[in-house]
Amino acid sequence: MRIPLLAIVALGAFLGTAAAPASAQTYGTGFPVCLQSYGRFSHIDCSYASIGQCQASASGRAAQCITNPYYGGGSRARQRRYRYAY
Secondary structure (H helix, E strand, O other), X not given: OHHHHHHHHHHHHHHHHHOOOOOOOXXXXXXXXXXXXXXXXXXXXXXXXXXXXXXXXXXXXXXXXXXXXXXOOOOOOOOOXXXXXX
């Protein structure tokens, strides 16, 4: 009686971890355009500098180009401005 009960508990623990939700996909912040592909393995790839570059990759595939909502702008750091009291 103990062995079947232990097997059921172990199987339930295994299925609980296997059925856990996948980690959320994040957008990259370094490029302004993302390629969103559809199908069995859908994903979003934010590594395109322009819509034209993305459209060349999306051509012939079940995919579309979208603007990156989390694009951080250029790679230049903002300059800090100081106010001096004289």
